[in-house]
Amino acid sequence: MPARLLAAFASLAAVFCTGCGSGEPEVVVYTALDREFSEPILKQFTAETGIRALPVYDVESTKTVGLVQRIMAESNRPQCDVFWNNEIVNTLRLKEAGLLDVYRPAAAEAFPGAFKSTDGTWHGFAARARILIVNTDLVDRDAYPASIFDLTDDTWKGRVGIAKPIAGTTATHAACLFAALGDEKAKQFFRDLKANGVRILSGNKQVAESVAAGELAVGLTDTDDAMGEIRDARPVAIAYLDAADDQIGTLFIPNTLAIVKGCPHPEQARALVDYLISPAVEAALAKGPSAQIPLNPSVEVPVQVMAPSQIHAMQVDFEQAAARWDSVQQFINQEFLVP
Amino acid sequence: MTRPLPFAPRNLVAALLLVLLGVWGLWLGFRSQDAALRELARNSFLLVALTLAVALPLGTQLAALVFRTDLPAAAWWRALVILPLFIPLPVFAGLWKATLGTQGLLTVLTGKAWDMGLLPAAATHAVAALPWVVLVVGLGLRSVEPELEEAALLDASALSVFLRVTLRRAGGSLLCAALLVAALVLGEMALTNLFNFRSYAEEVYVYFSTNGALSPLTLAGVPGMVLLAVLLGLAFGGILTHDPRQWETLWRGGFVFRLGRWKWPATALLAAVTSATLGVLLWILVSRVGMESQRVAAAPADSQAALVSGKDYVRAWSAEAALRTFQDALGSERREEWLASLLHSGLAAVLAVATALPLAWWMHARPRAAPGLGMLLGVLLAVPGPVLALGLIMLFNRPGPLGYVYDSMWILVLGLALRVWPFVLLAVWAPIRLLPRTLLDAARVDGAGPWQLFRYLQLPLSLGPALLGLLVGITLSLGELPVSLLLQRPGSMPLSVDIFNLLHAGVYNDVAAITLVLIALVFGLGAGMILIAGLMRRRLMAE
Numbered sequence: 046m047p048a049r050l051l052a053a054f055a056s057l058a059a060v061f062c063t064g065c066g067s068g069e070p071e072v073v074v075y076t077a078l079d080r081e082f083s084e085p086i087l088k089q090f091t092a093e094t095g096i097r098a099l100p101v102y103d104v105e106s107t108k109t110v111g112l113v114q115r116i117m118a119e120s121n122r123p124q125c126d127v128f129w130n131n132e133i134v135n136t137l138r139l140k141e142a143g144l145l146d147v148y149r150p151a152a153a154e155a156f157p158g159a160f161k162s163t164d165g166t167w168h169g170f171a172a173r174a175r176i177l178i179v180n181t182d183l184v185d186r187d188a189y190p191a192s193i194f195d196l197t198d199d200t201w202k203g204r205v206g207i208a209k210p211i212a213g214t215t216a217t218h219a220a221c222l223f224a225a226l227g228d229e230k231a232k233q234f235f236r237d238l239k240a241n242g243v244r245i246l247s248g249n250k251q252v253a254e255s256v257a258a259g260e261l262a263v264g265l266t267d268t269d270d271a272m273g274e275i276r277d278a279r280p281v282a283i284a285y286l287d288a289a290d291d292q293i294g295t296l297f298i299p300n301t302l303a304i305v306k307g308c309p310h311p312e313q314a315r316a317l318v319d320y321l322i323s324p325a326v327e328a329a330l331a332k333g334p335s336a337q338i339p340l341n342p343s344v345e346v347p348v349q350v351m352a353p354s355q356i357h358a359m360q361v362d363f364e365q366a367a368a369r370w371d372s373v374q375q376f377i378n379q380e381f382l383v384p
Numbered sequence: 385m386t387r388p389l390p391f392a393p394r395n396l397v398a399a400l401l402l403v404l405l406g407v408w409g410l411w412l413g414f415r416s417q418d419a420a421l422r423e424l425a426r427n428s429f430l431l432v433a434l435t436l437a438v439a440l441p442l443g444t445q446l447a448a449l450v451f452r453t454d455l456p457a458a459a460w461w462r463a464l465v466i467l468p469l470f471i472p473l474p475v476f477a478g479l480w481k482a483t484l485g486t487q488g489l490l491t492v493l494t495g496k497a498w499d500m501g502l503l504p505a506a507a508t509h510a511v512a513a514l515p516w517v518v519l520v521v522g523l524g525l526r527s528v529e530p531e532l533e534e535a536a537l538l539d540a541s542a543l544s545v546f547l548r549v550t551l552r553r554a555g556g557s558l559l560c561a562a563l564l565v566a567a568l569v570l571g572e573m574a575l576t577n578l579f580n581f582r583s584y585a586e587e588v589y590v591y592f593s594t595n596g597a598l599s600p601l602t603l604a605g606v607p608g609m610v611l612l613a614v615l616l617g618l619a620f621g622g623i624l625t626h627d628p629r630q631w632e633t634l635w636r637g638g639f640v641f642r643l644g645r646w647k648w649p650a651t652a653l654l655a656a657v658t659s660a661t662l663g664v665l666l667w668i669l670v671s672r673v674g675m676e677s678q679r680v681a682a683a684p685a686d687s688q689a690a691l692v693s694g695k696d697y698v699r700a701w702s703a704e705a706a707l708r709t710f711q712d713a714l715g716s717e718r719r720e721e722w723l724a725s726l727l728h729s730g731l732a733a734v735l736a737v738a739t740a741l742p743l744a745w746w747m748h749a750r751p752r753a754a755p756g757l758g759m760l761l762g763v764l765l766a767v768p769g770p771v772l773a774l775g776l777i778m779l780f781n782r783p784g785p786l787g788y789v790y791d792s793m794w795i796l797v798l799g800l801a802l803r804v805w806p807f808v809l810l811a812v813w814a815p816i817r818l819l820p821r822t823l824l825d826a827a828r829v830d831g832a833g834p835w836q837l838f839r840y841l842q843l844p845l846s847l848g849p850a851l852l853g854l855l856v857g858i859t860l861s862l863g864e865l866p867v868s869l870l871l872q873r874p875g876s877m878p879l880s881v882d883i884f885n886l887l888h889a890g891v892y893n894d895v896a897a898i899t900l901v902l903i904a905l906v907f908g909l910g911a912g913m914i915l916i917a918g919l920m921r922r923r924l925m926a927e
Contacts, residue, residue, distance in 0.1 A: 114592075254485075255497075260497060275697065384419060
């Protein structure tokens with residue numbers, strides 16, 4: 046009996062210790078880029094470096110904000126090593142909260158100044174654009190809206206879709222509009238949009254799908270979601286809004302990388318950041334189904350969508366957008382989303 | 385001389401509380417000053433009402449057919465109807481989207497997608513709730529005293545007896561089924577999130593995830609949660625104090641209603657509907673798995689990237705694409721995650737069974753404790769999944785020993801165990817309840833001490849219930865979503881979260897492949913449960 050008891054306890058101890066760490070080097074990465082796009086990159090990283098990447102992917106309903114809240118909640122005992130955000134404003138919120146570590150990878154030197162921090166706390170790469178997806182069966186080419194403000198016209202009443210602007214790139218877009226236009230003009234835009242019967246859906250993918258299905262004529266979404274519908278041979282096309290020089294321009298949102306201060310695996314975290322910011326990864330993301338836009342000038346690959354160098358890009362101070370986050374979210378929750 | 389009440393006082397209290405809950409929900413939904421709260425309350429109320437309006441009558445009729453009639457192969461029909469309750473809820477959403485979503489089969493035929501708002505959310509919940517209703521109502525119908533029915537048949541037709549005697553005696557099970565469905569619908573956020581329909585549980589989850597705090601609207605839902613918890617507690621207390629003779633009837637089976645000349649037409653109709661439904665669903669899933677896009681126009685030069693559109697691609701089905709989808713969807717990473725999910729679910733089930741079994745034996749000797757335990761079960765079921773997960777995060781996410789639990793997989797295991805515990809307790813308690821109390825008393829009289837009682841009586845008799853409880857715990861926790869979403873650990877995404885995210889991201893091919901495998905897995909595990917339950921039943925009948 047004692048032998049059986051010992052065996053039982055040993056089994057229990059083994060089970061208890063399951064998940065206590067395998068001994069091989071590992072890095073914990075919280076990533077907001079969709080799993081189907083980021084997972085192959087992380088697998089390749091593991092194959093090349095031997096460092097096991099342990100990802101936590103965002104949840105579609107809460108996106109980056111959900112991950113940021115988790116990092117903030119764990120700030121006393123960080124679990125995340127690298128935060129791979131698919132936008133920038135929430136990375137800046139973490140920076141403002143003092144939760145990011147300083148690291149200056151050599152590859153970051155090649156990037157334009159607008160897409161990297163001066164203090165080395167975050168690094169931008171591989172961007173996407175906020176665009177209008179248009180149902181080509183419902184809207185003729187010459188009737189495409191030219192500006193985001195056209196969406197408040199009666200022509201588009203009840204025919205426009207937008208994702209809930211509380212998380213993800215739609216929330217970032219909202220914050221950037223507030224920074225670029227000023228509070229009053231931005232609030233008026235959202236009020237006019239609401240008065241024009243805009244359909245608020247759960248995510249950018251749902252907006253793209255609804256437009257592709259013909260339930261909506263147009264919708265604000267990201268280039269990768271629009272390209273997904275295009276590759277599915279749906280009757281849709283992409284329209285780049287505010288492309289004229291006297292308009293506010295198209296918003297390009299970079300992916301951002303940051304190392305969490307006090308993270309459990311700092312050395313492995315630096316290795317992962319070096320890898321992700323490399324030209325090879327930007328090229329892979331550009332060629333892949335997410336159709337990202339390389340920001341490193343040395344990366345020369347065919348781009349599936351328009352790049353900032355080809356159309357009028359929105360000039361926005363992302364730090365200002367991040368500083369406005371709370372007030373924008375308050376407006377969104379208390380006015381825009383209330384029925 | 386006062387006339388006795390026509391129904392038990394507990395039922396009267398339950399009815400009053402139910403009315404109170406309904407009135408409170410309606411008041412919040414239509415009279416509250418807060419527009420956001422009105423919307424949430426109205427949505428939640430309508431969602432439950434519509435779900436019940438479909439699932440309860442349909443489920444009751446199905447339960448009557450497969451539990452109380454001489455339908456050929458009734459046991460197989462019972463299995464077919466009940467086993468889907470172990471399929472993860474997001475899978476139902478995937479099936480719905482595959483049928484009526486923006487690229488769904490019926491959408492292509494009719495030109496109209498139907499995957500947003502109240503009706504699709506309620507319809508999917510109703511389909512998912514149907515097996516629960518059939519199981520709970522069926523067990524209630526089966527436990528009706530046969531002598532009452534036989535006596536009534538002397539003066540009335542079979543249909544009349546069924547409606548006036550059987551259904552009436554099983555009224556408590558209808559109430560239980562309704563409350564259970566209400567609790568499951570109100571505490572769940574997967575479907576409302578996927579179908580873009582705001583509900584209370586979803587608000588709690590999204591607000592906490594994006595703000596790190598409880599929504600101000602959370603407190604507004606507390607009275608409703610309390611009422612629901614008390615109602616469920618009364619219902620479970622009623623089950624736990626059920627007359628042992630009715631339990632025996634349940635296990636042995638009672639009077640069988642003859643279908644007469646409707647026997648074969650009913651069987652044929654049931655077979656036709658089932659075959660058609662399963663056939664259509666399988667076809668939809670297989671066609672999804674094998675669809676792929678191919679470019680027919682040349683890739684644009686940089687300057688022409690603005691002109692790319694859907695006309696540059698074409699979609700077609702191929703067996704090679706189907707095989708590739710299965711390989712990608714069930715590749716080594718996902719298989720590792722599935723194994724991790726099975727491990728977490730297994731440990732959660734072990735934890736639940738390890739705590740439920742001693743409690744079941746303790747209650748076996750102390751039936752008066754049943755109402756208190758029923759209330760505990762009611763509370764656990766009434767608390768929405770996101771709220772439970774928040775509580776665990778607040779409790780364990782801190783420096784010190786509790787923080788070690790939070791950093792490990794055990795926080796997820798604990799959350800899953802708490803979610804499935806009520807069902808595991810019922811699964812292990814039911815067969816133990818049937819054992820005569822005199823069994824242990826007789827052993828004590830013969831001089832058996834506590835260890836001997838445990839070693840030679842309780843342990844062997846617990847194996848069957850423990851196995852049943854394990855299977856119930858594993859299958860239910862595999863499909864659990866709210867707790868899994870909030871407590872998932874780095875490097876291992878729970879299966880239910882994976883499906884949920886795939887649906888959100890529109891990766892329907894992978895979802896279709898996973899759904900096909902999951903259905904096979906669930907029916908396999910389910911067959912195991914039915915086998916064990918059948919063996920226990922035969923063993924208990926022999927004793």
